[in-house]
Amino acid sequence: KAGVTQTPRYLIKTRGQQVTLSCSPISGHRSVSWYQQTPGQGLQFLFEYFSETQRNKGNFPGRFSGRQFSNSRSEMNVSTLELGDSALYLCASSLATEGGYGYTFGSGTRLTVV
Amino acid sequence: GQSLEQPSEVTAVEGAIVQINCTYQTSGFYGLSWYQQHDGGAPTFLSYNALDGLEETGRFSSFLSRSDSYGYLLLQELQMKDSASYFCAVNEDQNFVFGPGTRLSVLP
Numbered sequence: 001k002a003g004v005t006q007t008p009r010y011l012i013k014t015r016g017q018q019v020t021l022s023c024s025p026i027s028g029h030r031s032v033s034w035y036q037q038t039p040g041q042g043l044q045f046l047f048e049y050f051s052e053t054q055r056n057k058g059n060f061p062g063r064f065s066g067r068q069f070s071n072s073r074s075e076m077n078v079s080t081l082e083l084g085d086s087a088l089y090l091c092a093s094s095l096a097t098e099g100g101y102g103y104t105f106g107s108g109t110r111l112t113v114v
Numbered sequence: 115g116q117s118l119e120q121p122s123e124v125t126a127v128e129g130a131i132v133q134i135n136c137t138y139q140t141s142g143f144y145g146l147s148w149y150q151q152h153d154g155g156a157p158t159f160l161s162y163n164a165l166d167g168l169e170e171t172g173r174f175s176s177f178l179s180r181s182d183s184y185g186y187l188l189l190q191e192l193q194m195k196d197s198a199s200y201f202c203a204v205n206e207d208q209n210f211v212f213g214p215g216t217r218l219s220v221l222p
Binding site for chain 1: 155156161210215
């Protein structure tokens with residue numbers, strides 16, 4: 001079966017711009033989570049969506065937002081990009097409706113802000 | 115809030131056994147997961163422990179002690195392809211919080 005698909009794989013943006021990243025979860029998975037990964041900070045939780053509702057949110061500024069559509073596909077948006085937003089953005093989907101089993105991660109979107 | 119601690123680096127030789135420890139502090143706890151990530155790749159799920167004890171999956175085993183807020187990943191018969199970063203993650207409600215990761219280097 002198809003895995004978690006993230007697009008685009010690579011992005012270069014300039015400071016002040018905004019960016020939208022897309023994630024298509026595994027068919028049947030209703031939970032989608034987003035993570036930011038940087039060498040210094042590791043994997044940092046951004047937010048989690050389940051059935052179009054944001055269930056949890058990490059400790060990121062309001063410039064980071066997301067949404068989930070009725071087909072479970074999810075997007076995250078970062079506005080007013082800063083150099084420090086350069087990172088690998090990973091999304092993960094899960095069947096879990098109550099905590100439990102492992103996520104399946106996509107290959108990520110590598111965002112570079114210049 | 116949550117915090118997890120892991121050793122930053124571990125080095126071992128092919129064929130050896132290595133244990134990667136993880137201690138955690140959380141306000142709520144459902145289970146401990148382990149993920150492997152090769153350079154340039156995505157994290158992949160290895161194992162999950164919700165209850166105390168040892169879970170074995172091939173060469174990999176994972177252990178959890180809820181009373182000690184402690185777990186470990188045990189890798190046996192190490193192979194070069196096991197060189198990667200290993201993350202423990204605490205499942206708290208529907209939120210996974212990852213540890214800082216342990217870089218495992220397997221030497222010939």
